[in-house]
Amino acid sequence: MNNAHPASPPRSSASLVAAVLGLMVVVMAHSNMPTPLYYIYGRDFEVTTGAITVIYVMYAVGIAVGLVLVNAVTARVGQRYTLVLAAAAGIVSNLLFLVADGIGWLLAARIFTGIACGFVMSVGTTLAVELTAAEHRQRTAVAATACNVSGMGLGPVLGGIAADHAASPVTVVFTVHLALLVLLVVQLVLLRRADTTGSVPWTGWFRPPSAAGFRPAFYGLSLIGLAGVGVFGLIAALTPAFLTEIGVDASFTVSGLVVACTFAGSAVAQFALKRVGLRSGVLTGASAVILGLVLLAVAVGTGQMWLYILAAVVSGIGQGMTLSRSVAAVSAAAQDAAERVSAVSLFYFLVYLLASVPVVLVGVVQRNAGLGTAAVAFSVLSAVVVAVGVALAGRRL
Numbered sequence: 001m002n003n004a005h006p007a008s009p010p011r012s013s014a015s016l017v018a019a020v021l022g023l024m025v026v027v028m029a030h031s032n033m034p035t036p037l038y039y040i041y042g043r044d045f046e047v048t049t050g051a052i053t054v055i056y057v058m059y060a061v062g063i064a065v066g067l068v069l070v071n072a073v074t075a076r077v078g079q080r081y082t083l084v085l086a087a088a089a090g091i092v093s094n095l096l097f098l099v100a101d102g103i104g105w106l107l108a109a110r111i112f113t114g115i116a117c118g119f120v121m122s123v124g125t126t127l128a129v130e131l132t133a134a135e136h137r138q139r140t141a142v143a144a145t146a147c148n149v150s151g152m153g154l155g156p157v158l159g160g161i162a163a164d165h166a167a168s169p170v171t172v173v174f175t176v177h178l179a180l181l182v183l184l185v186v187q188l189v190l191l192r193r194a195d196t197t198g199s200v201p202w203t204g205w206f207r208p209p210s211a212a213g214f215r216p217a218f219y220g221l222s223l224i225g226l227a228g229v230g231v232f233g234l235i236a237a238l239t240p241a242f243l244t245e246i247g248v249d250a251s252f253t254v255s256g257l258v259v260a261c262t263f264a265g266s267a268v269a270q271f272a273l274k275r276v277g278l279r280s281g282v283l284t285g286a287s288a289v290i291l292g293l294v295l296l297a298v299a300v301g302t303g304q305m306w307l308y309i310l311a312a313v314v315s316g317i318g319q320g321m322t323l324s325r326s327v328a329a330v331s332a333a334a335q336d337a338a339e340r341v342s343a344v345s346l347f348y349f350l351v352y353l354l355a356s357v358p359v360v361l362v363g364v365v366q367r368n369a370g371l372g373t374a375a376v377a378f379s380v381l382s383a384v385v386v387a388v389g390v391a392l393a394g395r396r397l
Helices: 011-032 035-044 049-077 079-099 103-130 134-165 169-190 215-245 252-272 278-302 305-333 337-369 371-396
Strands: none
Touching: 011 079, 011 103, 011 134, 011 169, 035 134, 035 169, 035 252, 049 079, 049 103, 049 215, 049 337, 079 103, 079 169, 103 134, 103 305, 103 337, 134 169, 134 252, 134 305, 215 252, 215 278, 215 305, 215 337, 215 371, 252 305, 278 305, 278 371, 305 337, 337 371
């Protein structure tokens, strides 16, 4: 055991960790990068608000499929080659976006994007942690979660810039992303000797860590996590409509930057507040998520742009504090690498799949009752979910 995880990992292992974290940023950027481009697709074939909701659901379904399969795939090919397969799924997604001439192509592309993200969210974190010396593993888990969120924040900004300024934004965005994935695949393959993690045995479908008394905390952390991720989805969906409603003639870049405020708050929180303890971080972060939800409902109701941005940042800070510490807690409660992959996969499965439900419901409410009612309904529902999660997890951390 000690030979597999030396106190000072070799430089080659550090290079592999860097490659894994880089892949996490690139793959997760793809999760939100196409959003500003749907308008461009809509000029060639119909992409309605309802269609965008379905596209989002297909992405969540793809994540769920990836997380369901990842344990079996990892047991068969190992963690590093599972990430290679994640990159391959991302490459397929890019190709589908490049040749799309109907809504079906976009749905298929988003499913492959979700599969890639599901693999990366689970195995990326666990492989990076396994390659890190024991005393630095919590720091690596936080960094991995920050890479996930940073990629998600970069996506809409880069997509928006391309939509505003590139002559052929669809071609530019997906060709460049495809090329980055190919380069990272080559790096992962060439660094095979740096992979000291060994094989991960098949332990059945994913399940929570087996640590005594941790299961209620696991589900509590999952509830807090899904509320935070749901805020991401809500702000991404509401921002264009909100800017239009308050009379702001925003470009794709501006809209992307507003959405990115949430992800920026999350990434900053994970790095700047990494010294905050596990229990304190979860409780403080959960409070910040609830505060951000209140601010969001007030901002939409009053039409205040500055308050909307503040709500996005505060929500992001809360999400970053809770998600990073949740992943660290779940990883620490696992007994070995196989259980860690299984538990982290289940955590992300619950968070991302269930987070799609309120976003879809908000879309329905928005169409029938208006933007303000949708924001209030989501805020109340999410605040209740966070409160239940804190009640389950708070005393067991």
